[in-house]
Amino acid sequence: MGQITLQGVQKSFGPVHIIKGADLDIADGSFVVFVGPSGCGKTTLLRLIAGLEDVSGGKILIDGKNVVDTPPAKRGLSMVFQSYALYPHMSVRGNIGFGLKMVGLPRGEINRKVEAAAATLNLTPYLDRKPRELSGGQRQRVAIGRAIVREPKAFLFDEPLSNLDAALRVQMRIEVTRLQKQLGTTAIYVTHDQVEAMTMADKIVVLNGGKIEQYGSPLELYERPANLFVAGFIGSPKMNFVTGEPAFQKGAATIGVRPEHLKIERDGADGWQGTIAVAEHLGSDTFLYVDAGRLGMLTARYIGELSLHAGDRVSLVPDPARIHRFDESGNALRG
Amino acid sequence: MARMATTRRVAISTATAWLFGFLIFFPILWMGLASFKTELEAFAVPPSFLFFHWTTENYATVQERSDYLHHAINSIIIAGGSTLIALLIAIPAAWSMAFSPTKRTKDILLWMLSTKMMPPVGVLVPIYLIYKSFGLLDSRIGLVFILCLGNLPIVIWMLFTYFKEIPRDILEAARMDGATIGRELVYVLTPMAIPGLASTLLLNLILAWNEAFWTLNLSTSSAAPLTTFIASYSSPEGLFWAKLSAASTLAIAPILVLGWFSQKQLVRGLTFGAVK
Numbered sequence: 001m002g003q004i005t006l007q008g009v010q011k012s013f014g015p016v017h018i019i020k021g022a023d024l025d026i027a028d029g030s031f032v033v034f035v036g037p038s039g040c041g042k043t044t045l046l047r048l049i050a051g052l053e054d055v056s057g058g059k060i061l062i063d064g065k066n067v068v069d070t071p072p073a074k075r076g077l078s079m080v081f082q083s084y085a086l087y088p089h090m091s092v093r094g095n096i097g098f099g100l101k102m103v104g105l106p107r108g109e110i111n112r113k114v115e116a117a118a119a120t121l122n123l124t125p126y127l128d129r130k131p132r133e134l135s136g137g138q139r140q141r142v143a144i145g146r147a148i149v150r151e152p153k154a155f156l157f158d159e160p161l162s163n164l165d166a167a168l169r170v171q172m173r174i175e176v177t178r179l180q181k182q183l184g185t186t187a188i189y190v191t192h193d194q195v196e197a198m199t200m201a202d203k204i205v206v207l208n209g210g211k212i213e214q215y216g217s218p219l220e221l222y223e224r225p226a227n228l229f230v231a232g233f234i235g236s237p238k239m240n241f242v243t244g245e246p247a248f249q250k251g252a253a254t255i256g257v258r259p260e261h262l263k264i265e266r267d268g269a270d271g272w273q274g275t276i277a278v279a280e281h282l283g284s285d286t287f288l289y290v291d292a293g294r295l296g297m298l299t300a301r302y303i304g305e306l307s308l309h310a311g312d313r314v315s316l317v318p319d320p321a322r323i324h325r326f327d328e329s330g331n332a333l334r335g
Numbered sequence: 336m337a338r339m340a341t342t343r344r345v346a347i348s349t350a351t352a353w354l355f356g357f358l359i360f361f362p363i364l365w366m367g368l369a370s371f372k373t374e375l376e377a378f379a380v381p382p383s384f385l386f387f388h389w390t391t392e393n394y395a396t397v398q399e400r401s402d403y404l405h406h407a408i409n410s411i412i413i414a415g416g417s418t419l420i421a422l423l424i425a426i427p428a429a430w431s432m433a434f435s436p437t438k439r440t441k442d443i444l445l446w447m448l449s450t451k452m453m454p455p456v457g458v459l460v461p462i463y464l465i466y467k468s469f470g471l472l473d474s475r476i477g478l479v480f481i482l483c484l485g486n487l488p489i490v491i492w493m494l495f496t497y498f499k500e501i502p503r504d505i506l507e508a509a510r511m512d513g514a515t516i517g518r519e520l521v522y523v524l525t526p527m528a529i530p531g532l533a534s535t536l537l538l539n540l541i542l543a544w545n546e547a548f549w550t551l552n553l554s555t556s557s558a559a560p561l562t563t564f565i566a567s568y569s570s571p572e573g574l575f576w577a578k579l580s581a582a583s584t585l586a587i588a589p590i591l592v593l594g595w596f597s598q599k600q601l602v603r604g605l606t607f608g609a610v611k
Contacts, residue, residue, distance in 0.1 A: 052507050073513035085504035089526040098522070099512035146512070 001063050002076075002153035002186030003028045004049065009058035011044055018044045020210040021058065026154075026188065026203075031180050034190045035197040036207035036233070042190045043158055045207065049188065050156050051075050062153060073102070078147035079156040082163065084139045086131040086146075092118070093127045096145040103150075117149040120179070137168050144176070154186035161196065173200060194234055198222070206230050228330035231256050237287060237299045239324070244294070246272070252325035252333055259301035261322035264288065264314055271317035274298060276310050290314060363587070370394070370580035377576035393581035401564060403585055410560035410586075412475050413550070414543035417482035418536055421490045424483075426532075429494035434503070444495065447488040455485070455548050466553060475558045478550055482543045490539055497531030534600045537593070544590045561586035 004026040011019040018041045026032050034042040047053045049060055051072035059066045067075050078099070086095050097114045105113075118124045121141045131139055140160060147155050157176070161169045177200050180187045191197055197204050198218045206213040206221065206229070214226040218234075225231035231239050239256045247255045265271060274292035286306040290298045300316050308314065325333040368384070369377045376387045397403065432440045462481070463472075471477030501524070509523045547562040554563055565586050568579040594601065 050511060052510070072507075072510050077511070079508070079511045081504045081508060083502060083504045085502065085508040087505060087509070087523055087527075098509070098514075102513035102518060146508075150512075 001028055003061075003063055004154060004186065004188070005059075005061040005064075006045075006049075007059040007061065009045070009048060009060060010056045011041075011048055011053065012056045018210050019048065022212050024205065024212065024215060026186060028186055029184045030202045031177070031187045031189065031200060032203050032205060033197040033201035034188065034205045034207055035192065035194055036213075038192055040207040041210040042192075042205075042207045046079075046156050046158055046188060046190045050077055050079050052079075076153040077156055078150050078152040079158065080140075080143045080147050080160045082159040084131075084143040084160075084163075086139060086142055088131055091128050091130055092123060092134070092142050092145075095131065095142055096123075096149050099146065099150045113149050114145075117145045120148070121145050136164050137172060140164065140172060144179070148179070148183065148185075152185065154188060155180070157187065157189040159190055159192070162191075162193075176200070195236065198234070204234075206233060208233075224332070224334075225256075225324065226332055228254065228256070228326050231324055231326070231332075237301065240298045242272075242295050242298075246295070247325075250323060250325055253328045254326040254330070256324040256326065257318040257322065259287070259299040260303070261319040262298070262300040263317040263319065264300050264302055264306065264308070265317060266308070266312075266314060268315040268317065271315040272298065273313065273315050276308060276312045276314060279309050279312075281305060288314065290316060292316070366580045367584055368580075369576055370584045372577050374575055374577045377580070393577045394585070397568075397578055397581045397585065401567060403564070406559055406561045406564040406586075407589065409475060409554075409558055410544060410562075410589075413478045413482060413558075413560050414540050416475070416479040417486065417543045418539045420479065420483045421487050421539060422532070422536060425487060425490040425494050425535075429491050429498050432491075432495050433498035433501075434506070444492065447491060451488050459552060463552065471553075473554045473556065473558045477553060478558055478560070481549045481553065482546055485546070485549065486539050486542055489542070490535055493535045493538070494531065497535070498528065500531075501527055530600065533597075537597050537601055541590055541594060 004024075006022050006024040009019060009022045010017070022045060034045060036042050044053065048055050051067070051070065055068050058068075060068055062075060062077075087098065090098065093111075093114055096117055097110045100110045100113060115124070115127070118127055121144060123138070123141055123145060126134060126138060126142075131142065134142065140163075143160065160176070161172050164172060173196060176189075189196075189200060201218055203215065203217055204221055205215050208229050214221060214230045216224075221230060221234045225234060225239075228241070232241070235258055237259045239258050240262070241254050241256050243254050247253060263271070272292050272295055274290040274295075276288050277291045277297070278289040280287040280289075283305060284303070286302040286304070286308070288300045288302070288306075288308060290300060292298045298316055300314075327333055370393055371389050371391065372383075372387050373390060373392075376383060432444065466472045466477055469477075471480070505523065505527070506519060509519045514522065544560075545562070547566075550560050550562045551566055554560070556563075565579065565582045568575055568582050
């Protein structure tokens with residue numbers, strides 16, 4: 001079991017409020033990703049759940065029990081750190097088994113569990129090596145091994161893949177997701193990478209300035225962003241925002257259209273007219289950055305190859321069903 | 336062509352390094368050689384480098400005239416004792432400054448270091464008077480105490496910079512793994528800090544062994560370490576170069592051997608934090 005509930009959790013360092021009251025319900029077995037720009041408080045929130053920082057207010061319930069005064073080790077959680085935080089003087093076996101040794105399990109049982117965890121993570125040949133003799137990806141797996149061997153109520157991941165190169169990151173992303181599904185253990189995963197968030201999460205928590213902006217499944221966030229911040233943060237390339245006349249016509253202060261929901265026409269009369277400033281041809285996609293005069297720069301995405309180049313005039317027609325409307329304070333208008 | 340240039344450059348820099356190494360080492364070599372000369376040859380002009388009458392009579396005279404062992408034991412007690420006490424105080428101090436710093440930590444560190452900038456002679460008279468009234472003159476405890484205090488800022492600084500390099504994450508990982516503070520210390524912190532502790536200990540030992548200002552001024556005979564032993568050959572009956580050299584060679588021999596065997600640790604300790 002690993003159900004985690006936050007009720008009005010606050011954290012301040014002196015006069016600085018890092019977390020301004022967070023309420024959250026994380027269901028047992030789900031994979032929840034905290035995402036947001038740097039300094040939004042996502043890592044702090046994770047550390048509060050872990051117990052590495054004390055809350056300034058509110059409650060953290062794990063399986064219904066308030067743990068704010070419980071030390072980290074007694075919360076039944078395990079954590080994977082961004083820097084891996086392996087014990088440099090211990091072998092892989094020692095690293096993975098350290099938590100079990102601290103609980104006081106007999107040596108035979110520790111060995112059995114460590115070997116099982118190592119087998120799951122393809123670490124068996126490296127059990128007697130020291131961390132410095134491993135590659136980045138292997139170290140990362142040792143850190144994950146250390147987390148799973150204790151059979152915790154939940155895993156906490158603090159940007160675990162950000163030190164890996166791009167190719168390895170994609171591979172580990174899949175491995176972590178698969179492992180979590182296989183074990184069925186609740187996971188909270190912190191990242192600033194919205195692609196990681198979209199691909200790994202059952203549910204995403206978007207944080208900004210210490211506040212939860214929206215909590216929902218990846219597609220909910222993509223299709224129905226609650227406000228301008230979420231709309232701009234989720235999705236790549238970023239959503240286009242247009243203010244002024246076109247927005248007023250829709251009864252909104254700002255309207256947003258994703259690049260993939262703009263139809264590109266070479267010489268149409270309707271839609272938003274502009275000149276291509278930069279055209280990116282990726283083969284699978286074509287991205288156009290269009291200078292649309294008073295509307296500013298707009299991004300359009302075409303699936304497949306489109307032979308348009310910088311300097312060409314185009315008109316962009318938004319898909320009427322896919323226009324997001326926002327009021328003056330940036331909140332989404334529904335209906 | 337490029338390779339040849341590099342080989343030549345390596346050869347030149349190696350030769351230069353050896354030259355400078357030799358220049359720095361030369362006084363010690365000269366002292367060692369002089370200790371095997373007769374008094375007459377020791378200050379002969381022009382000096383003979385290797386072709387002189389080798390003799391060990393200086394060592395015999397030195398041992399006869401003063402008790403080398405007595406002074407050596409004093410040196411060991413004073414250097415060792417002051418180092419151990421300094422470490423006992425410095426470890427928790429550096430620990431708390433590295434792992435739970437406050438707003439004033441930086442100021443305290445700087446203030447401690449600033450005390451090393453004052454020439455010790457500036458406080459000689461008050462210290463001497465205090466020692467006199469407490470009966471600490473010419474006592475080992477007194478010397479242990481003053482050397483410990485004198486080196487404490489450096490010891491704390493060294494340990495502080497060393498501890499700072501230990502990533503917090505690892506300590507937090509240990510806490511998540513269920514280690515209590517005691518077990519965290521035994522299983523995680525100490526093994527990681529041992530190289531730093533070792534090099535700090537060695538450097539402080541050498542500093543305390545070679546310290547001459549306080550030991551010369553605050554001791555005369557019963558607590559006198561090897562520095563006083565050397566100094567006794569330089570004054571009353573004029574300079575005896577050969578005997579002075581023999582005494583000095585004897586005095587630096589133990590620390591030279593220690594330094595030789597631990598040079599790797601020492602270099603690491605001295606340059607730690609400077610290069611990553």
